[in-house]
Amino acid sequence: PEFAAFEEGCKFLGCVHVGEKVCGVKEALSQGKLARSRYDNYLLMYQELKNKRRY
Numbered sequence: 774p775e776f777a778a779f780e781e782g783c784k785f786l787g788c789v790h791v792g793e794k795v796c797g798v799k800e801a802l803s804q805g806k807l808a809r810s811r812y813d814n815y816l817l818m819y820q821e822l823k824n825k826r827r828y
Contacts, residue, residue, distance in 0.1 A: 775811065791819060 776790065782797020783790070790798040790812075801807040 775807065776815070779807065789819065791816065 776798050779797040779801040780788065782795075782800055783793065784795035785793060788796055788798075790796050793799075798807065798812070802809065802812050
C-alpha cells in the first residue's frame with residue numbers, strides 16, 4: 774500500500790518496481806521516503822511468485 778503514493782512517478786503503467794529505469798518507487802527508496810526493509814520484502818515476494826511453477 775505504501776508504494777501507491779509513488780507509482781505516479783513510474784514511466785510505465787505495469788511497472789513492477791524491479792528493473793525499470795524510470796520508477797517512482799525506486800526513486801522514493803533512494804530518497805529515503807520508503808523503508809529499505811519494505812522494498813526488500815517486496816523483492817523477496819516478487820521473486821518467489823515469479824519463480825513459482827504454474828500448473
